[in-house]
Amino acid sequence: ETVTVQELAEKLKKTAAEVIKKLMNLGVLATINQEIDFDTAALIAGEYGVEAELKVAVDKEALIMTEPEDDPAQLVPRPPVVTIMGHVDHGKTSLLDAIRQTNVTAGEAGGITQHIGAYQVEHNGKKITFVDTPGHAAFTAMRARGAQITDIAILVVAADDGVMPQTVEAINHAKAANVPIIVAINKMDKPEANPDKVKQELTQHELVVEDWGGDVIAVPVSAKTGMGLDNLLEMILLVAEVHELKANPNRPARGTVVEAELDKGRGPVATVLVQNGTLHVGDTIVVGHAFGRVRAMIDDKGRRVKKAGPSMPVEILGLSDVPEAGDILVVVEDEKLAREVAEKRQLRKREEILKATAKISLDDLFKHIQEGQIKELPIILKADVQGSIEALAQALEKLSTDEVKVNLIHSGVGAINESDIMLATASNAIVIGFNVRPDANARKIAEAEKIDIHLYRVIYEVIDDVKKAMSGLLDPEY
Numbered sequence: 001e002t003v004t005v006q007e008l009a010e011k012l013k014k015t016a017a018e019v020i021k022k023l024m025n026l027g028v029l030a031t032i033n034q035e036i037d038f039d040t041a042a043l044i045a046g047e048y049g050v051e052a053e054l055k056v057a058v059d060k061e062a063l064i065m066t067e068p069e070d071d072p073a074q075l076v077p078r079p080p081v082v083t084i085m086g087h088v089d090h091g092k093t094s095l096l097d098a099i100r101q102t103n104v105t106a107g108e109a110g111g112i113t114q115h116i117g118a119y120q121v122e123h124n125g126k127k128i129t130f131v132d133t134p135g136h137a138a139f140t141a142m143r144a145r146g147a148q149i150t151d152i153a154i155l156v157v158a159a160d161d162g163v164m165p166q167t168v169e170a171i172n173h174a175k176a177a178n179v180p181i182i183v184a185i186n187k188m189d190k191p192e193a194n195p196d197k198v199k200q201e202l203t204q205h206e207l208v209v210e211d212w213g214g215d216v217i218a219v220p221v222s223a224k225t226g227m228g229l230d231n232l233l234e235m236i237l238l239v240a241e242v243h244e245l246k247a248n249p250n251r252p253a254r255g256t257v258v259e260a261e262l263d264k265g266r267g268p269v270a271t272v273l274v275q276n277g278t279l280h281v282g283d284t285i286v287v288g289h290a291f292g293r294v295r296a297m298i299d300d301k302g303r304r305v306k307k308a309g310p311s312m313p314v315e316i317l318g319l320s321d322v323p324e325a326g327d328i329l330v331v332v333e334d335e336k337l338a339r340e341v342a343e344k345r346q347l348r349k350r351e352e353i354l355k356a357t358a359k360i361s362l363d364d365l366f367k368h369i370q371e372g373q374i375k376e377l378p379i380i381l382k383a384d385v386q387g388s389i390e391a392l393a394q395a396l397e398k399l400s401t402d403e404v405k406v407n408l409i410h411s412g413v414g415a416i417n418e419s420d421i422m423l424a425t426a427s428n429a430i431v432i433g434f435n436v437r438p439d440a441n442a443r444k445i446a447e448a449e450k451i452d453i454h455l456y457r458v459i460y461e462v463i464d465d466v467k468k469a470m471s472g473l474l475d476p477e478y
């Protein structure tokens with residue numbers, strides 16, 4: 001990064017002669033067309049009281065986000081990262097639980113399993129990482145933010161139910177992400193299980209299983225009895241081997257946030273899946289708009305660890321703020337640089353929120369009243385973890401129709417507070433709390449302002465109620 005004396009003078013609205021004189025004061029002899037480096041230019045700019053960092057700050061962000069190429073000789077195989085998808089009630093959660101329970105290795109038996117958003121199991125001496133927020137909503141929310149962490153998608157289809165709408169959605173999401181699919185035909189213990197029907201239905205979605213001449217691996221399993229689980233893990237390792245998943249553990253870490261929350265005692269806590277390099281306690285990191293130094297790391301068995309290599313999920317403590325699922329973690333040498341980049345991002349985020357709210361409360365509401373055409377249901381959403389927000393936001397967005405648009409004007413982790421209610425008042429929004437409650441102050445103001453607060457513990461109830469609210473906004477049909 002260099003600049004000529006002439007260019008610098010123009011930027012500072014000074015004559016070249018003045019700049020040359022300043023340079024001489026610094027002991028630098030320069031001509032008008034001479035290139036000077038950024039640090040020198042910044043010094044001169046500083047002399048004139050001008051901040052010369054703006055353009056460079058953008059470059060700093062690029063600098064920390066650019067991934068250096070790995071020397072192929074440094075690459076070693078890494079565990080596959082697996083996400084389980086499928087229709088509701090087909091057994092995603094049961095499978096995740098069953099796999100986890102049956103594959104606790106002897107040395108880990110004492111550890112208390114922690115739900116940190118992902119976990120690792122070992123099969124025949126090889127590790128597999130499972131992302132333990134099932135479903136394609138969370139998967140795609142992350143992908144939408146540019147983070148792809150999944151190497152293999154397990155498509156769970158209940159043998160007694162067959163391919164259902166969300167099965168098809170999951171197939172499409174996995175295909176869009178170009179992620180290989182392994183089908184787990186679940187609930188094989190049930191007398192009415194009909195795996196052939198499942199296979200037949202899958203062919204309608206271009207998934208032809210191996211015993212029907214295709215190349216899709218299908219494994220009959222039962223999350224209830226544990227049948228077929230070993231085989232499923234075997235197949236995961238096989239597909240992983242074919243795809244030659246590799247990483248370089250000998251470099252600063254890079255990872256993705258799978259879950260984050262504000263813990264009362266511990267402060268911001270984020271579960272990060274390390275994707276490349278090794279993360280160490282003490283590393284300085286930038287994670288989305290948060291930064292900090294890794295104060296402690298805890299694995300999925302609740303044990304403190306000092307380092308985390310490729311494909312390992314860990315909870316990290318020490319961040320300045322709660323990041324969002326899908327945010328990228330990078331290790332930065334320089335603490336000042338970390339802070340700078342994070343603060344820039346915070347500022348940008350705040351501006352975006354401000355813009356969005358100003359638009360809703362004035363513009364859109366006005367339009368809404370005037371035209372009476374496009375109707376909106378503004379929603380404010382608070383939840384206990386970022387993962388729930390991502391999932392709900394996705395689901396709510398899908399409810400929008402031509403007549404009524406669901407508009408998530410604000411969402412965040414934590415209790416419903418005064419500012420949420422004020423925003424709701426300003427924009428005529430309904431307030432939804434998922435596994436969180438309003439604090440005393442918020443409750444008082446909500447009552448005074450006649451703002452509805454809806455509290456839920458089940459995602460489907462949220463969707464149901466919002467649907468109802470939307471139909472209330474629809475024009476009556478005659």
Ligand code: GDP
Pocket residue numbers: 086087088089090091092093094095134186187188189190221222223224225
């Ligand atoms: P999810 O919505 O896909 O996460 O599904 P769940 O894991 O919550 O399972 C839905 C229901 O199916 C629960 O009542 C489970 O006990 C049941 N279930 C899951 N797997 C099996 C299985 O392999 N066999 C039988 N019989 N029931 C199962």
